[in-house]
Amino acid sequence: MSRDILPTILPTILPTIFSTLHTCSCLGHSRASCLGHSRAIFLTITLPSHSCLYRSFSIGLEDSPDLVAAKKVAEYIGTDHYGFTFTVQEGIDAISDVIYHLETYDVTTIRAGTPMFLLARKIKAMGVKMVMSGEGADETLAGYLYFHKAPNGTELHEECVRKVGDLHSYDCLRANKATMAHGLEVRVPFLDRDMLDATMFIDPKHKLIKKGEKGSMQYLEKWLLRAAFDVPEAPYLPKEVLWRQKEQFSDGVGYSWIDGLREHAAQVVSDADMETAAIRFPHNTPGTKEAMYFRQLFHSHFPNNNYGNGIEQTIPGGPSVACSTAKAIEWDESWSDPTRQDQSGRFVDTHDSAV
Numbered sequence: 001m002s003r004d005i006l007p008t009i010l011p012t013i014l015p016t017i018f019s020t021l022h023t024c025s026c027l028g029h030s031r032a033s034c035l036g037h038s039r040a041i042f043l044t045i046t047l048p049s050h051s052c053l054y055r056s057f058s059i060g061l062e063d064s065p066d067l068v069a070a071k072k073v074a075e076y077i078g079t080d081h082y083g084f085t086f087t088v089q090e091g092i093d094a095i096s097d098v099i100y101h102l103e104t105y106d107v108t109t110i111r112a113g114t115p116m117f118l119l120a121r122k123i124k125a126m127g128v129k130m131v132m133s134g135e136g137a138d139e140t141l142a143g144y145l146y147f148h149k150a151p152n153g154t155e156l157h158e159e160c161v162r163k164v165g166d167l168h169s170y171d172c173l174r175a176n177k178a179t180m181a182h183g184l185e186v187r188v189p190f191l192d193r194d195m196l197d198a199t200m201f202i203d204p205k206h207k208l209i210k211k212g213e214k215g216s217m218q219y220l221e222k223w224l225l226r227a228a229f230d231v232p233e234a235p236y237l238p239k240e241v242l243w244r245q246k247e248q249f250s251d252g253v254g255y256s257w258i259d260g261l262r263e264h265a266a267q268v269v270s271d272a273d274m275e276t277a278a279i280r281f282p283h284n285t286p287g288t289k290e291a292m293y294f295r296q297l298f299h300s301h302f303p304n305n306n307y308g309n310g311i312e313q314t315i316p317g318g319p320s321v322a323c324s325t326a327k328a329i330e331w332d333e334s335w336s337d338p339t340r341q342d343q344s345g346r347f348v349d350t351h352d353s354a355v
Helices: 002-008 010-027 065-077 088-102 107-125 145-149 153-165 171-180 193-200 223-228 255-268 271-275 289-301 327-331
Strands: 031-035 042-046 053-060 080-085 130-132 185-187
Touching: 002 010, 002 223, 010 193, 053 065, 053 107, 065 080, 080 107, 088 107, 088 171, 088 255, 088 289, 107 171, 107 255, 107 289, 145 327, 153 193, 153 327, 171 185, 255 289, 271 289
Parallel strands: 031 130, 053 080, 130 185
Antiparallel strands: 031 042, 042 053
């Protein structure tokens, strides 16, 4: 039974977090900070005489899902909360800088990296030196929405292994470079060795997402982690956030963000550009105007390694749905259609706002 292994999760992740905070204290920083994995929540810790005062930060478009959830969490746990907003135009204006600092043309990395880049700049301006971030939880505990389609535990585990192995090219690359662009250090407790042992050695059948009524066992992605923190006598989070459906960062900041990016790309990339895409970019040929827009900006920053001289091959490619690997495309026949291949979680039919 999945519930039998829940006691192994909480005693592993909490010491990992506390250990990271202790390390910050030992480094002698006057300010350390902590990025919680309720997506865009940053918990900042001030350490005068080893006492802790928590502040939290979030970012999104006005009234975005993440801003709303972050505010609920902040009120529930009693942090001094700062909810920052940005506009689609502000994000578009930052895209070129984001691509330069992240050194990638991967679509989902840039979509998510832009609001993280903007938030990191604001946090650094407040004097914060280090944040903790939740990268790795979705990869080790099957948190992405496409995992609903996993046919069995073996294939789910193999996909988790692939996702963890690719973190340096995607999520960890984004988290590290979007923050370090402003001199802000990021640490990832979910990828601590003890946490990896606890999550990756679990029988994958306990990570499978089973169709059932809300509240039933394993009915939701990343069920094990949620259930471990669902302690009625001493709740860690409000239930509506703890059991909230997975929202990828680029979706959670507001659905208009990705829509706005696509609209902008359609204006600046011509049909003629797309017709010559395979000739100009034989490796990872852009399939959409958004991807072409990012690719052109990428090469504008690295002209000495332009077109065929190697740098574009440092970025993995291939089809993806909701951040899946190319192999997981086989899990759903409809995903073989290129028009249904997008890294947004909304392209999985289990999303509450699927497109």
